[in-house]
Amino acid sequence: MDSATAFAPASVSNVASGFDIMGFALDGPGDTVTVRLTRTPGFTITKITGTTAALPFEPDLNTAGAPVIALFRHAGTSFGAEIEIRKGLPLGSGIGSSAASAIAAAFAANAALGAGLTGEELLPFAIEGEKIASGAVHVDNLSPSLLGGFVLVRGYGPIDLVKIPPPDDLWCTIVRPHIEIRTKESRQALPKQVPLKDVVTQTGNAAGLIAGLLTSDYALIGRSLHDVIAEPARGPMIPGFQAMKEAAMRAGALGCSISGSGPSVFALSRGKKTAEGASDAMSAALDAIGCAHSRSVSLISPVGARLCSGETA
Amino acid sequence: MDSATAFAPASVSNVASGFDIMGFALDGPGDTVTVRLTRTPGFTITKITGTTAALPFEPDLNTAGAPVIALFRHAGTSFGAEIEIRKGLPLGSGIGSSAASAIAAAFAANAALGAGLTGEELLPFAIEGEKIASGAVHVDNLSPSLLGGFVLVRGYGPIDLVKIPPPDDLWCTIVRPHIEIRTKESRQALPKQVPLKDVVTQTGNAAGLIAGLLTSDYALIGRSLHDVIAEPARGPMIPGFQAMKEAAMRAGALGCSISGSGPSVFALSRGKKTAEGASDAMSAALDAIGCAHSRSVSLISPVGARLCSGETA
Numbered sequence: 001m002d003s004a005t006a007f008a009p010a011s012v013s014n015v016a017s018g019f020d021i022m023g024f025a026l027d028g029p030g031d032t033v034t035v036r037l038t039r040t041p042g043f044t045i046t047k048i049t050g051t052t053a054a055l056p057f058e059p060d061l062n063t064a065g066a067p068v069i070a071l072f073r074h075a076g077t078s079f080g081a082e083i084e085i086r087k088g089l090p091l092g093s094g095i096g097s098s099a100a101s102a103i104a105a106a107f108a109a110n111a112a113l114g115a116g117l118t119g120e121e122l123l124p125f126a127i128e129g130e131k132i133a134s135g136a137v138h139v140d141n142l143s144p145s146l147l148g149g150f151v152l153v154r155g156y157g158p159i160d161l162v163k164i165p166p167p168d169d170l171w172c173t174i175v176r177p178h179i180e181i182r183t184k185e186s187r188q189a190l191p192k193q194v195p196l197k198d199v200v201t202q203t204g205n206a207a208g209l210i211a212g213l214l215t216s217d218y219a220l221i222g223r224s225l226h227d228v229i230a231e232p233a234r235g236p237m238i239p240g241f242q243a244m245k246e247a248a249m250r251a252g253a254l255g256c257s258i259s260g261s262g263p264s265v266f267a268l269s270r271g272k273k274t275a276e277g278a279s280d281a282m283s284a285a286l287d288a289i290g291c292a293h294s295r296s297v298s299l300i301s302p303v304g305a306r307l308c309s310g311e312t313a
Numbered sequence: 314m315d316s317a318t319a320f321a322p323a324s325v326s327n328v329a330s331g332f333d334i335m336g337f338a339l340d341g342p343g344d345t346v347t348v349r350l351t352r353t354p355g356f357t358i359t360k361i362t363g364t365t366a367a368l369p370f371e372p373d374l375n376t377a378g379a380p381v382i383a384l385f386r387h388a389g390t391s392f393g394a395e396i397e398i399r400k401g402l403p404l405g406s407g408i409g410s411s412a413a414s415a416i417a418a419a420f421a422a423n424a425a426l427g428a429g430l431t432g433e434e435l436l437p438f439a440i441e442g443e444k445i446a447s448g449a450v451h452v453d454n455l456s457p458s459l460l461g462g463f464v465l466v467r468g469y470g471p472i473d474l475v476k477i478p479p480p481d482d483l484w485c486t487i488v489r490p491h492i493e494i495r496t497k498e499s500r501q502a503l504p505k506q507v508p509l510k511d512v513v514t515q516t517g518n519a520a521g522l523i524a525g526l527l528t529s530d531y532a533l534i535g536r537s538l539h540d541v542i543a544e545p546a547r548g549p550m551i552p553g554f555q556a557m558k559e560a561a562m563r564a565g566a567l568g569c570s571i572s573g574s575g576p577s578v579f580a581l582s583r584g585k586k587t588a589e590g591a592s593d594a595m596s597a598a599l600d601a602i603g604c605a606h607s608r609s610v611s612l613i614s615p616v617g618a619r620l621c622s623g624e625t626a
Binding site: 017018019020021022152153154155156160162164190191192193194195196199200201202203204205206207208209210211214215220223224229 | 330331332333334335465466467468469473475477503504505506507508509512513514515516517518519520521522523524527528533536537542
């Protein structure tokens, strides 16, 4: 029987001034999903590895299961599927764990069925999975996990994605305090209304970030990485956030803000050495308050979801 | 005695989703200012032509006078100056008339004195003139009039200008209903607070507009030319605005919105023919309600303020 295995990378959404409209893919860990066709209809999640969390084995309640079901229905096939999930990303960490599972699942299902859908055509199916995790449609994690690089979500009605290639020497530091923040709670902390002058500040910075990325103007990227909307509301929910941010900036990072809805914090730097220095400095800031954490340094991944070789047969 | 004459073009600020952060220069009419050094200190406005409006002849109350005075003070010169103003732009029309006068004045004063300031260094002096006209510092007209092309005002503290070269075949239609809207009144119509979802829409479109301009993606420019903040508040102040906008879009324009704080309305189109079609359609919409108006079609000017040849001696 045909099967396919796909990998989708972690992602950072929001990106400071890009609140709810931008994300980028990380060149590092991600989630892997295998979809194996069965002659009998129906869907089974056969295995979930890489996490100690009690993820649901009911396919329609699972972030990777729902996209497979939706895509099989769309294709009108009589096949069923066995689904195997290998989590490489921690849940509730703010680096797009549920998005990576949903994207990898849609990608693998498309390949297993030979449905021939393009990357962007897979998005609606992945959204079915992301809805389960976050209760709302936010594609700023899904789209970079799918397409790679930076992705601007120009609009939501209809979804309009603009791929922005990452500058060559742009590195990302991720520091993840070992606490969990629920996306829904983090969203409730956001202001419902924003003063007009803050809107002008935010749009100027979002526009500047795009200009900086497209022209590889690292200094402009740095000047644009300021969020006056979500960060002031969410920063206090993350232990040591201000100390980490100040430490990253002192270490030469271009900017530092909350990854997704947290608790992970990202910094962008020009060059690996600076990104590693930021990582050390941010880590020391969390050590100083006794907060356990993990950390990583990586390039922005120019590619998003991909098939794992030798797994389609 | 040394003298210099400078020209500064009209400009469109706000640019739909670029509310308060973007503007572009028009390749067409503008204001011209001559600054003639005098051995005796003190400043005189000797002539104002091209307008029937009663502009003040007191130099420190005049949009072109104040920049000259400020720049002469900065240079620490003992010279005075005679200032001559040729208005090519109608006042209160929303295409940066006061900005053009202030920029041309600063430009001419710099050349007459041989002060050697760069374009961006002239901005603070031009701001002295614009303050008189609008009571506040908004550089989204001043900066394109000074630098040409599109200019993104990334931030105001300090002012951070990013030049965005215009796509080759991007044309602008301007239709100006013959009514006056005061900038201050138009500003009072704006909302003080903006719902978060509108902020996301606006930032997505502002970011999309920059991406479209930098990659000459005309369709993306069109999809991004939507303003959910100022246009809904100000549109009703302009006679026939909705009818003009709909007419422009039917004629194939990429987008259409209010120029500055109005009453001029701009449309952007790919190609001269489409821009002229939009002009005809918008004009017919105003004719239908009996509203007198002027109109023009021009390229985006890649250059801003410039010295007029043969006038520095």
